[in-house]
Amino acid sequence: AELVVPALSYRTGPYAPNGIPFADGYADYFTLLNERDGGIEGAKVKLVECETGYNTQRGVECYEATKGQGALVYQPLSTGITYQLIPKATEDEIPIHSMGYGRTSAANGKVFPGVFNFPGTYWDAASIIVKHIAEQEGGDLKGKKIALVYHNSAYGKEPIRTLEELSKKHGFELMLLPVDHPGQEQKATWLQVRRERPDYVTMWGWGVMNQVAIKEAASVRFPMDKFIGVWWSASENDVIPAGEEADGYKAVAFHGVGDDYPIYGDLKAHVYDKGQAAGDGSNPGTVLYNRGMVAAMWAAEAMRKAMEIHGTNELTPAMVRDGYEALDVDEARLEALGLPGFTVPVKVSCANHGGPGLGAIQQWDAKAKEWKLITDYIPADREVVDPLIQEDSMAYAKEAGITPRACNM
Amino acid sequence: MLFFIETVISGLLAGVMYALVALGFVLIFKASEIFNFAQGVMCLFAALTLAGLILGYTPFAEILHVLGLPAAWMPELPLWLAIPLTMAVMVGLALLIERLILRHLVNQEPIILFMATIGLAYVLEGVGDLMWGSDVKPLDIGLPSGASDWMLDRFDIYVEKLEVAAAVIATVLVILLTLFSQYTRIGRALRAVADDHQAALSVGISLRTIWVIVWSIAGFVALVAGVMWGAKSGVQFSLSLIALKALPVLILGGFTSIPGAIVGGLIIGVGEKLAEIYLGPFIGGALENWFAYVVALLFLLVRPQGLFGERLIERV
Amino acid sequence: MTDTAAAAPDTPAAQAAAPLLAVRNVEVVYNHVVLVLRGVSLEVPEGGITALLGGNGAGKSTTLKAISNLLGSERGEVTKGTIAYRGLPIAGLSPAELVRRGVIQVMEGRHCFRHLTVEENLLTGAYTRRDGSRKVAADLEMVYAYFPRLAERRKSQAGYTSGGEQQMCAIGRALMSRPETILLDEPSMGLAPQLVEEIFQIVRNLNEKERVSFLLAEQNTNIALKYARYGYILENGRVVMEGAAAALRENADVKEFYLGMSEQGRRSFRDVRSYRRRKRWLN
Amino acid sequence: MTAGGLAMPFRSGGAGEAAAGTAAGADASGRPTAADRRIGPPVLEVRNITLRFGGVTAISDISFDIRDGEVRAIIGPNGAGKSSMLNVINGFYHPQEGEIVFHGQLRRALKPHQIARQGIARTFQNIALFKGMTVLDNIMTGRLTKMHRNLFWQVLWKGPAEREEVAHRAAAERVIDFLEIQHIRKTPVGRLPYGLQKRVELGRALAAEPSLLLLDEPMAGMNVEEKADMCRFILDVNAEFGTTIALIEHDMGVVMDISDRVVVLDYGKKIGDGTPDEVRRNQAVIDAYLGVAHDDES
Amino acid sequence: MFYRETGDFKTSYAADGQIFPVRLDRWAFWFALAFAFLVVPFLIDDYWEKSILLPFLIFSLAAIGLNILTGYCGLVSLGTGGFMAVGAYASYKLMTEFEWLNIFVVVLLSGGITAGVGLLFGLPSLRIKGFYLAVATLAAQFFLVWLFNKVPWFYNHSATGMITVPERTMFGIAVTGPAAPPWATYLFALALLTLLGFAAKNMVRGRIGRSWMAIRDMDIAAQIIGVPPLQAKLSAFAISSFYIGVAGALYFCIWFGAVEPTEAFGINQSFLVLFMVIIGGLGSMLGSFLGALLLVVLPIVLKQAMVDAAGMAPVLARHFEITIVGALIVFFLIVEPHGLARLWAMAKEKLRHWPFPY
Numbered sequence A: 001a002e003l004v005v006p007a008l009s010y011r012t013g014p015y016a017p018n019g020i021p022f023a024d025g026y027a028d029y030f031t032l033l034n035e036r037d038g039g040i041e042g043a044k045v046k047l048v049e050c051e052t053g054y055n056t057q058r059g060v061e062c063y064e065a066t067k068g069q070g071a072l073v074y075q076p077l078s079t080g081i082t083y084q085l086i087p088k089a090t091e092d093e094i095p096i097h098s099m100g101y102g103r104t105s106a107a108n109g110k111v112f113p114g115v116f117n118f119p120g121t122y123w124d125a126a127s128i129i130v131k132h133i134a135e136q137e138g139g140d141l142k143g144k145k146i147a148l149v150y151h152n153s154a155y156g157k158e159p160i161r162t163l164e165e166l167s168k169k170h171g172f173e174l175m176l177l178p179v180d181h182p183g184q185e186q187k188a189t190w191l192q193v194r195r196e197r198p199d200y201v202t203m204w205g206w207g208v209m210n211q212v213a214i215k216e217a218a219s220v221r222f223p224m225d226k227f228i229g230v231w232w233s234a235s236e237n238d239v240i241p242a243g244e245e246a247d248g249y250k251a252v253a254f255h256g257v258g259d260d261y262p263i264y265g266d267l268k269a270h271v272y273d274k275g276q277a278a279g280d281g282s283n284p285g286t287v288l289y290n291r292g293m294v295a296a297m298w299a300a301e302a303m304r305k306a307m308e309i310h311g312t313n314e315l316t317p318a319m320v321r322d323g324y325e326a327l328d329v330d331e332a333r334l335e336a337l338g339l340p341g342f343t344v345p346v347k348v349s350c351a352n353h354g355g356p357g358l359g360a361i362q363q364w365d366a367k368a369k370e371w372k373l374i375t376d377y378i379p380a381d382r383e384v385v386d387p388l389i390q391e392d393s394m395a396y397a398k399e400a401g402i403t404p405r406a407c408n409m
Numbered sequence B: 001m002l003f004f005i006e007t008v009i010s011g012l013l014a015g016v017m018y019a020l021v022a023l024g025f026v027l028i029f030k031a032s033e034i035f036n037f038a039q040g041v042m043c044l045f046a047a048l049t050l051a052g053l054i055l056g057y058t059p060f061a062e063i064l065h066v067l068g069l070p071a072a073w074m075p076e077l078p079l080w081l082a083i084p085l086t087m088a089v090m091v092g093l094a095l096l097i098e099r100l101i102l103r104h105l106v107n108q109e110p111i112i113l114f115m116a117t118i119g120l121a122y123v124l125e126g127v128g129d130l131m132w133g134s135d136v137k138p139l140d141i142g143l144p145s146g147a148s149d150w151m152l153d154r155f156d157i158y159v160e161k162l163e164v165a166a167a168v169i170a171t172v173l174v175i176l177l178t179l180f181s182q183y184t185r186i187g188r189a190l191r192a193v194a195d196d197h198q199a200a201l202s203v204g205i206s207l208r209t210i211w212v213i214v215w216s217i218a219g220f221v222a223l224v225a226g227v228m229w230g231a232k233s234g235v236q237f238s239l240s241l242i243a244l245k246a247l248p249v250l251i252l253g254g255f256t257s258i259p260g261a262i263v264g265g266l267i268i269g270v271g272e273k274l275a276e277i278y279l280g281p282f283i284g285g286a287l288e289n290w291f292a293y294v295v296a297l298l299f300l301l302v303r304p305q306g307l308f309g310e311r312l313i314e315r316v
Numbered sequence C: 001m002t003d004t005a006a007a008a009p010d011t012p013a014a015q016a017a018a019p020l021l022a023v024r025n026v027e028v029v030y031n032h033v034v035l036v037l038r039g040v041s042l043e044v045p046e047g048g049i050t051a052l053l054g055g056n057g058a059g060k061s062t063t064l065k066a067i068s069n070l071l072g073s074e075r076g077e078v079t080k081g082t083i084a085y086r087g088l089p090i091a092g093l094s095p096a097e098l099v100r101r102g103v104i105q106v107m108e109g110r111h112c113f114r115h116l117t118v119e120e121n122l123l124t125g126a127y128t129r130r131d132g133s134r135k136v137a138a139d140l141e142m143v144y145a146y147f148p149r150l151a152e153r154r155k156s157q158a159g160y161t162s163g164g165e166q167q168m169c170a171i172g173r174a175l176m177s178r179p180e181t182i183l184l185d186e187p188s189m190g191l192a193p194q195l196v197e198e199i200f201q202i203v204r205n206l207n208e209k210e211r212v213s214f215l216l217a218e219q220n221t222n223i224a225l226k227y228a229r230y231g232y233i234l235e236n237g238r239v240v241m242e243g244a245a246a247a248l249r250e251n252a253d254v255k256e257f258y259l260g261m262s263e264q265g266r267r268s269f270r271d272v273r274s275y276r277r278r279k280r281w282l283n
Numbered sequence D: 001m002t003a004g005g006l007a008m009p010f011r012s013g014g015a016g017e018a019a020a021g022t023a024a025g026a027d028a029s030g031r032p033t034a035a036d037r038r039i040g041p042p043v044l045e046v047r048n049i050t051l052r053f054g055g056v057t058a059i060s061d062i063s064f065d066i067r068d069g070e071v072r073a074i075i076g077p078n079g080a081g082k083s084s085m086l087n088v089i090n091g092f093y094h095p096q097e098g099e100i101v102f103h104g105q106l107r108r109a110l111k112p113h114q115i116a117r118q119g120i121a122r123t124f125q126n127i128a129l130f131k132g133m134t135v136l137d138n139i140m141t142g143r144l145t146k147m148h149r150n151l152f153w154q155v156l157w158k159g160p161a162e163r164e165e166v167a168h169r170a171a172a173e174r175v176i177d178f179l180e181i182q183h184i185r186k187t188p189v190g191r192l193p194y195g196l197q198k199r200v201e202l203g204r205a206l207a208a209e210p211s212l213l214l215l216d217e218p219m220a221g222m223n224v225e226e227k228a229d230m231c232r233f234i235l236d237v238n239a240e241f242g243t244t245i246a247l248i249e250h251d252m253g254v255v256m257d258i259s260d261r262v263v264v265l266d267y268g269k270k271i272g273d274g275t276p277d278e279v280r281r282n283q284a285v286i287d288a289y290l291g292v293a294h295d296d297e298s
Numbered sequence E: 001m002f003y004r005e006t007g008d009f010k011t012s013y014a015a016d017g018q019i020f021p022v023r024l025d026r027w028a029f030w031f032a033l034a035f036a037f038l039v040v041p042f043l044i045d046d047y048w049e050k051s052i053l054l055p056f057l058i059f060s061l062a063a064i065g066l067n068i069l070t071g072y073c074g075l076v077s078l079g080t081g082g083f084m085a086v087g088a089y090a091s092y093k094l095m096t097e098f099e100w101l102n103i104f105v106v107v108l109l110s111g112g113i114t115a116g117v118g119l120l121f122g123l124p125s126l127r128i129k130g131f132y133l134a135v136a137t138l139a140a141q142f143f144l145v146w147l148f149n150k151v152p153w154f155y156n157h158s159a160t161g162m163i164t165v166p167e168r169t170m171f172g173i174a175v176t177g178p179a180a181p182p183w184a185t186y187l188f189a190l191a192l193l194t195l196l197g198f199a200a201k202n203m204v205r206g207r208i209g210r211s212w213m214a215i216r217d218m219d220i221a222a223q224i225i226g227v228p229p230l231q232a233k234l235s236a237f238a239i240s241s242f243y244i245g246v247a248g249a250l251y252f253c254i255w256f257g258a259v260e261p262t263e264a265f266g267i268n269q270s271f272l273v274l275f276m277v278i279i280g281g282l283g284s285m286l287g288s289f290l291g292a293l294l295l296v297v298l299p300i301v302l303k304q305a306m307v308d309a310a311g312m313a314p315v316l317a318r319h320f321e322i323t324i325v326g327a328l329i330v331f332f333l334i335v336e337p338h339g340l341a342r343l344w345a346m347a348k349e350k351l352r353h354w355p356f357p358y
């Protein structure tokens, strides 16, 4: 049997520089499974790439086109496409894994049975950043000012609610600075930062916006170690253009960096050296490549789980959904996969599709040209995040006429 | 007050950056009444080519790879070789555009030509990607970058060095181009072509030559703009979207006026920065984009042909 | 200008020997479907003034545009026949190349460059010239001498000048290229009577002094036949009659249809509301 | 406005048979002469008009009148300000000085389309047809001022809108018959030869059933035969519907033959005004405009 | 001679003024319509619905709208995306504020609201012309999108600014929301398109259409013969916006179900529709449909040919696809600047003469 896994990648368009490494990582991991293990439990994975160009319309077309081929799980890879697909995929009973993006409140498995967004949501990330800041400031954020520089789209607006709640809780002042797509010109934004002199700046950026922001921040002499991005503002592409100046820039992360993991040995032996690497093979070890890989890893594990539950390797999307819901990838399993300590342990449940909500802070070392994790994985502020998720998902349930299912596990 | 001055300066300099892109539009419009939507992509294409050559990318590597041909044989070229080569590519492009598109669309409605340039934009985008790949390419050709420390320490004013350089270059360009179009034989022919293709043909102006010249110059301007913007934000697809930033500048200054591009750029630059900073907090930020257009629109209501554009001749 | 020493242009022998411009059996189709010229043949002798006459839509302008290769820009094409200038086929030449060889067309309907000043318009006429700005300046003065009205309006944009001024501008512009052959399409249109006469004087002048050859399409048959030496009458895309101008002028049909004369002399426009004889050559 | 238009054959459902009226038979002498026709009081008076463009004075202090039912010619050298004068009359140019009296009333500053609705129609020196439309549509456009069905009925089409359309179509067809352009009814005007375009333009103006018709060089670019046709149309319109006509023309033969009175402009100034014969003898006019050309022609 | 009009005489002006004067055309049209209504619904699946038919129907509607403005009235607008956004957000607000409103009414009302907005943004067209106007309409594009992105009231204060369509039914069958069967959404859109298509044709062939075309072809002459420019231009803006608004509402309600303004209604959408209109044929109803069809189907066909049939890598295919689409656009413009509709007309003219060349 074949396991059909579509990859809605975007190797073209304004976000291609980010889309390419992710797509490569995602593809290479499955290639590795096929080449090294002969697939998952004997079933080969068939990766169907479909180019979306980060465009919703094309995303939907890709969905409809690949759906018929027996697609088992979708990684929509854009907040816009995720929102699109949530109702459709739910109707079609195909699981979606929007890993660390998409609709945050989909973490509520009762309302969104088919959508998974572990290991952490934007709201988790926001609270982790605030926690980190609090730690830096010795625990007290009263009277501090934190600015959010965000991509002026659904994606960028996600953390606002949470940050507002957090500012109430901690007594800091929140300053919102939207940046329009594509974000090449951010003079006004950074002049405002210069004038208002916030103590910290956090960023929900994407694409060219990230690197311009980091450059501009350096130009207005904003201290880099007080500038913290979400995990999508944390790739090499974003910091390298700013050169030395980017040194010290921070971001949240939910997986390890670099290629210092046993799996890279296997990848080299079974994939790269056989000339099977996706793309031009220049991306292994980069942040987004690793992220593609971790997404593929969880998908593979979920399928394995599904086979275990249903006792067959002829999977249907619904079975894979069950696999996701029963997913449990702990340290030991990661070790076995050749990815020790690569990411946070994940245990999904019927009610919780959002995972542990852990994130570490990584920091850019411009001299060595590499990211380093500088903290342990920090848990999100569940006290703030959970009620928000509850509220938002229930609002959706009401609007869409969904009766939340009961989860008694 | 200091902050206000700072904002204005930033606005002026940002405006110059827009003007650089707008210049390319003006040139082509002036010479053929073609509203060249591909100008933005031409900036991208020029910058991509330059960056690709400097960084030693092999053109069409992806295709060569698929065909099983060697796909990594280009050396990293030095700047003094890469720039003329890029210019040669742009001239070649101009030739091709004339040969394959313009020649067949003589005497057509402006909107048809406009559409053709959008088609061209697609083609260039696709070819650019095929040729050089779609990853971000840093473009470092030794232009100054970052804030001017001197200004910052001395006056506490934040000025981007790159943009000052851009301002100087833009000024020189504008002066040269104005002289060229106003006082040379070719310049006059350019304007004649814009008015009436057929009549221009009938007096012996070769549309082909004129178009190749103009598109080559526009290619050169695109290269300059592409280099400036590429140095600022890396060379990648988004570069082509700066065209949208240039449009309000264009209508404000007037489609046919080279100095208008600069003046328009300055007004738009300052206007949008002031709006974002002083108005943004009250009505929600990220209003730069539409604000630029609204500023332009307001000017147009007073002068429908832009500040320096040629008057629309309405007679019966 | 022309340096070929030719025989006196008026003698038929000279005409037969070396037609400057020979159009043979040309067929023109617009838009791939509209057949407009159905096999037109004509000749322009060196140093001659040849008139192309005919009613509206007969195909005069189309013939001229076919010669000057301006059809392409109107989606028309020559589908049959040959056009030769000085014995060489000119089908593949660009209009610019033709101008360089000395053939220039003054298009019907003025076609001035609206945003250029009158003077700039005239200067574009000299675009192909390589003989230095002094000569160009001298010719500019000559044009101004021909058309004093243009001198008065030299600094205004052509788009804002009156219809007649634009017509003068278009003709003056063509003169600026120092052509050896001019294809003149409706030069008299919209010009005051005095000026019409002047324009034809200029034509005759250029022809005699500078040995410029002319092919002129003209509705004003009267004056055209007065100045031309030879004439073709075109109807419905075909040449229906040709002959020396003097002969044509005496032809009864021509008199009736193109000169507006009846047996009693000039007919008043007030009286023409009666039945008209049908042209016998319109099938 | 056009109360006298009851007899107008172009009017929807009108009775006249224009084409028949002009066709065969009627010999020259049967035609009413200028004296027989009812030439009434001035419909339009132009008083002390001055029009400047920047430094250029196109018209300076010109006054004349146009009487009801007459054919009034405006002549003058190129650039004299004739077209500008028409533009002033139909409101496209606004003169700096002077006033216009229309039907005995001082005319306010109006928009051109409002003036059109008062019954002034015109043709243009450089043909201004709607190039993308067919001959029929162009002529129907001339009747827009007379069509009134609102959007709702338009969308519905069946019913009032269609009835209105058909009625006006009939009127347009009468114009087409009158001008003998039936065969090109459905041809896009851009493809027509110059002379026919001029005729269509006249048709468009006629379709509006104007009381005052302004013609700017209607016969430029035509040969004698076609000019004769055009004259016939103009005279018929004038004679049969009493339409007042003001016309600019450079062909003196035409002007002298068909106009009742002629006003002569020369670089913005009026240098003559009177019957064709008077004007022909006026030395100032001969110097400025006619030259000697006219006389040795015939 | 396959295509003949001979013998197809008209005896009344009404008959001459009908939409398809030639009998053969008329039959073909009614046949196609019957096929679309009676047969297609039984054949379609999700893929056909979501990737081909709905986009085609909806973009046809938008193209008709833009054609009214650009093709018939000669005003080039690049604000189509913004106006579609107005339609979408209007329908969302109407649906959520007045839950009892029938979806059909909602869609039409959304069009009406868009018409109002269009009217407003049409005002500058009285002074500004040509490309100046085209660029100025971008002000509408950017402003509207910004507005819907910025003011939480428009998206009912949802966390991300995304709007999601609630389920609505007609005759007891869902036509919006994920549960709507493909044939239902298809028929809904088709019915609207048919209705509005006829309405548009009726407008453009009558008084209003002529005044638009007069303004388009030569606005000064139009004024001088009595067309009030204010009325003509504003009505074109309003009616065009109505169509575009309806298209926007359908885009959101039955095609996508969830949208965010910055992407779904970005400037690319404006260009896409403009393409359709120009490639199809300015000032031609048929052209609007042909243009929409071509630009909806072309990328899909190219993609399938390259990826599925030829086995090319999707990225490479995408690069080629952009290049080829661009090249084809240029190609079509060169072959016939007046669009597919004219090409079609010329083909018919050839058929009429066939087998003779002229």
Ligand SMILES: Nc1ncnc2c1ncn2[C@@H]1O[C@H](COP(=O)(O)OP(=O)(O)OP(=O)(O)O)[C@@H](O)[C@H]1O
Pocket: C030, C031, C034, C036, C054, C055, C056, C057, C058, C059, C060, C061, C062, C063, C074, C075, C076, C108, C219, D190, D191, D192, D193, D194, D195, D196, D221
């Ligand atoms: N671009 C075109 N497309 C289609 N038909 C055309 C085009 N241009 C001209 N024609 C047709 O060709 C025929 C000849 O036109 P042409 O302009 O040559 O006539 P002409 O003799 O110059 O008439 P006129 O005296 O009115 O200028 C006309 O019937 C006209 O309809």
Ligand SMILES: Nc1ncnc2c1ncn2[C@@H]1O[C@H](COP(=O)(O)OP(=O)(O)OP(=O)(O)O)[C@@H](O)[C@H]1O
Pocket: B315, C153, C160, C161, C162, C163, C164, C165, C190, D053, D056, D057, D058, D076, D077, D078, D079, D080, D081, D082, D083, D084, D085, D125
């Ligand atoms: N809009 C305008 N702006 C500037 N100058 C103008 C304008 N309209 C007309 N003129 C000038 O006014 C003068 C009169 O022009 P007008 O068109 O009325 O002349 P005309 O008598 O119709 O001449 P023709 O017989 O050549 O058509 C001309 O010199 C012209 O250049």
Ligand SMILES: [Mg+2]
Pocket: C060, C061, C062, C108, C185, D194
């Ligand atoms: Mg002609």
Ligand SMILES: [Mg+2]
Pocket: C162, C163, C164, D082, D083, D084, D125, D216
């Ligand atoms: Mg005039």
